[in-house]
Amino acid sequence: MSRTVYVNGSFVPEEAAKVSVFDRGFLFADGVYEVTSVLGGKLIDFAGHAKRLERSLNELDMAAPCTMDELLKIHRELVRLNEVDEGLVYLQVTRGAADRDFVFPEGVAPTLVLFTQSKTLIDSPAAKKGAKIISIEDIRWGRRDIKTVQLLYPSMGKMMAKAAGADDAWLVEDGFVTEGTSNNAYIVKNGRIITRQLSTDILHGITRAAVLRFAREAQMEVEERPFTIEEAMDADEAFTTSASAFVMPVVSVDGAELGDGTPGPVAKRLREIYLDESQKVAV
Structure with missing residues (x-):
């Protein structure tokens, strides 16, 4: 049918x-x-x-x-x-x-x-395994805060990741990560969640807003600032957020394994909180 x-x-x-x-x-x-x-x-x-x-x-x-x-x-x-x-x-x-x-x-x-x-979203095999990320140059137009259908370069980025044996790509501009091809990007260092602040450089993610709110309510420390790929490679863990994947753990960046190479505790906990809290107010 x-x-x-x-x-x-x-x-x-x-x-x-x-x-x-x-x-x-x-x-x-x-x-x-x-x-x-x-x-x-x-x-x-x-x-x-x-x-x-x-x-x-x-x-x-x-x-x-x-x-x-x-x-x-x-x-x-x-x-x-x-x-x-x-x-x-x-x-x-x-x-x-x-x-x-x-x-x-x-x-x-x-x-x-x-x-x-x-589509299966909650019991996601990808979330259990974690994503491998590569970095690519961000050459998109300057109004990424508008959610337009101009998605050719993000599609190309995903294909670049696939060709490199990875799952997705993070976009880098002027030395700093902007976001993923279809998600917002985060690293965790010494328990602190670091993610780029809102501007015209990134999409104002709806899941991003909810996850950061839940993180702060759970007494997690959040710092909104740009970070580099080098910082990401040295992070304890990392993750992305999006409406289709919720909180997706990242287990490697440009070949550098994060932590023990499995989804980290902060990402796993935030995924649990998001799924629990968001379903309570679903319409």
Whole structure:
């Protein structure tokens, strides 16, 4: 049975879902997106994702396709129709379809597409094993705080990691780690969690915000500042956060094994806390 997806006001079978060849998401990557995880059939941190979506739309002067309350109803209906107990809901908004022109079109309705992916998230084999990371140059555009669909270089980064026998890549600019290809990056040294501060250099991760809040509530020390790959290679442990992987332990950086080469205690504890606390308030 095919999935049901949502396209511009209609729930349709995935094979019947269509958008215009003139859609600016296709022609210019003129769009933004969000990914919300689903646990126990409920949405994790939906309010945070909705708020960030509104910010991304505003930063690009892009019209919202509907209200956030309507968007929540669409998410819930897709989860119900596809019987998703554990997985993801992907949402994309583009500026809409118009004849090809670099100038933003006027009076065009935005395109809204959503689909689900059923996927094991909690009992993740990758989280039990930990990720191996390589470093690559960060050559993306300067507004990484806007969650756009311009994901070619992150995809290339993941392929570079795969070719090197690793799981993912951390991006480095001016000697400092910005973030991972699809996640925020952290190291732990002498019990202190270190991660880059918020700016236009990195995505303002929804999972990042929750994890740092839980860390501070658990009396863990957090320092928000840039760190180098050399610091990462000398760290006691490291991890990443994202909506699709929650807290993912990192066990090596550029071939340097961290700790004993297995997921560290801080990352494992934060993963436990996040999964427990986030499910309590899921919608």
